[in-house]
Amino acid sequence: MFLQHAPLHIYFSLLISSIIQREKMASSCSLSSTVIVMSVLVLFMRSTSAHHLTTNFYSKSCPKVFFAVNSVVKSAVSKEPRMGASLVRLFFHDCFVNGCDGSILLDDTSSFKGEKTAAPNNNSVRGFHVVDDIKSEVEKVCPGIVSCADILAIAARDSVVLLGGPGWEVKLGRRDSKTANFTAANNGSFIPAPTSNLSTLISSFRVQGLSADDMVALSGAHTIGKARCTSFRSRIYNETNIDSSFAESRRRNCPSASGSGDDNLAPLDVQTPDCFDKKYFQNLMNKKGLLHSDQVLFNGGSTDSLVKQYGRSTKAFNSDFVAAMIKMGDIKPLTGSHGEIRKNCRKPN
Ligand code: HEM
Ligand SMILES: *[C@@H]1O[C@H](CO)[C@@H](O)[C@H](O)[C@H]1NC(C)=O
Ligand SMILES: *[C@@H]1O[C@H](CO)[C@@H](O)[C@H](O)[C@H]1NC(C)=O
Ligand SMILES: *[C@@H]1O[C@H](CO)[C@@H](O)[C@H](O)[C@H]1NC(C)=O
Ligand SMILES: *[C@@H]1O[C@H](CO)[C@@H](O)[C@H](O)[C@H]1NC(C)=O
Ligand SMILES: *[C@@H]1O[C@H](CO)[C@@H](O)[C@H](O)[C@H]1NC(C)=O
Numbered sequence: 001m002f003l004q005h006a007p008l009h010i011y012f013s014l015l016i017s018s019i020i021q022r023e024k025m026a027s028s029c030s031l032s033s034t035v036i037v038m039s040v041l042v043l044f045m046r047s048t049s050a051h052h053l054t055t056n057f058y059s060k061s062c063p064k065v066f067f068a069v070n071s072v073v074k075s076a077v078s079k080e081p082r083m084g085a086s087l088v089r090l091f092f093h094d095c096f097v098n099g100c101d102g103s104i105l106l107d108d109t110s111s112f113k114g115e116k117t118a119a120p121n122n123n124s125v126r127g128f129h130v131v132d133d134i135k136s137e138v139e140k141v142c143p144g145i146v147s148c149a150d151i152l153a154i155a156a157r158d159s160v161v162l163l164g165g166p167g168w169e170v171k172l173g174r175r176d177s178k179t180a181n182f183t184a185a186n187n188g189s190f191i192p193a194p195t196s197n198l199s200t201l202i203s204s205f206r207v208q209g210l211s212a213d214d215m216v217a218l219s220g221a222h223t224i225g226k227a228r229c230t231s232f233r234s235r236i237y238n239e240t241n242i243d244s245s246f247a248e249s250r251r252r253n254c255p256s257a258s259g260s261g262d263d264n265l266a267p268l269d270v271q272t273p274d275c276f277d278k279k280y281f282q283n284l285m286n287k288k289g290l291l292h293s294d295q296v297l298f299n300g301g302s303t304d305s306l307v308k309q310y311g312r313s314t315k316a317f318n319s320d321f322v323a324a325m326i327k328m329g330d331i332k333p334l335t336g337s338h339g340e341i342r343k344n345c346r347k348p349n
Helices: 001-025 034-039 065-080 084-094 128-141 148-162 184-185 200-204 212-223 228-238 244-252 281-284 292-298 302-310 314-329
Strands: 226-228 265-267
Touching: 001 200, 001 314, 065 084, 065 148, 084 128, 084 148, 084 212, 084 228, 084 314, 128 148, 148 314, 200 292, 212 281, 212 292, 212 302, 226 228, 226 302, 228 244, 228 265, 228 292, 281 292, 281 302, 292 302
Parallel strands: none
Antiparallel strands: 226 265
């Protein structure tokens, strides 16, 4: 009885410390999502099937995994709030290339070229050293038990919570790939480019089993973090569905000539870049989406109404975001005897 309830108990302790921490670290972020967090939490699953992800996967083998992950994420995010955004994005880019299998974490080897230098990732994805730090903490408490793929899933959830967003119980039991695929990561039909139109965005999520509505909710992750000039240059110089003073202010740190200032950064959410909130959707309604792929979600098309709904309701956004993150985390996991539990997230064993 005690063992069965231990993970839930531990989870609640973690949640409470997260809430307290959230007030300390992100005091400018709204706390209104707490009620949702509690209601999502009580959906406690018991299944132990070897081939499906479950929320209690490590309840006997590594109940301390949540503390170990959270302590490292908390310290990284308190040093640099953007790191929370970077960890969320790592999970997305992992899941969209051959499933949530930790493949994005692998360095190049003599037998394959990894995903880190593929177009959407090169000079762009970050947080690998934080994942390494998490992995060493986790290996200290439960050596050889927890996959790098699951670490990404937990770290993404913890990051969202620390930046003021909703929490959820993370489904676990993924194993790690033994290889990575540069070609797939580089192919825009998997990880979509910021130049994508609405139909391309919808179809690239559909390929992964995610709906257009999931795509809109998940794009709400752009309420945190930053983008490089090269990702939004053509939008701020050449597009007309953009607020002119917003475009003007972004142009000041992003020169029009390609190659100059390519890596200069701007927040994806012009209002509250370190808070996980619904302001991203309000920005779209005000033509202040930073990426072309952001603004197409509110540009007279089929997703306008959902953007408006999320812009109005934190509750609707949070609950759809949580459901879509759980769905994304279910993309083609390696389970059972497939894959391995890497010792070092950067290398196959
Ligand atoms: C809908 C299609 C999407 C496109 C086209 C897209 C594209 C991008 C681009 C171009 C950047 C900036 C990269 C750079 O300039 O270095 C970015 C950043 C980011 N993306 Fe997305 N993204 C999409 C969906 C998502 C999803 C589903 C998530 C997570 C659930 C996500 C999370 C993030 C985060 C958190 C950042 C900021 C990262 C940081 O500051 O390190 N994005 N995205
Ligand atoms: C990744 O970026 C580096 C540094 O900007 C560059 O030298 C390299 O060619 C890029 N790699 C790929 C595969 O494009
Ligand atoms: C890598 O992914 C591509 C899909 O873009 C696929 O055609 C190829 O077979 C994959 N390579 C390996 C080694 O799995
Ligand atoms: C990208 O992947 C799609 C779907 O697997 C495939 O049809 C297409 O040929 C690939 N494109 C490139 C450039 O590899
Ligand atoms: C969207 O972009 C794709 C790929 O660039 C293109 O083939 C398609 O025609 C575009 N769709 C619309 C509606 O503009
Ligand atoms: C804007 O569009 C013009 C005409 O297509 C093109 O020559 C120019 O390079 C574009 N500028 C940017 C910054 O994308």
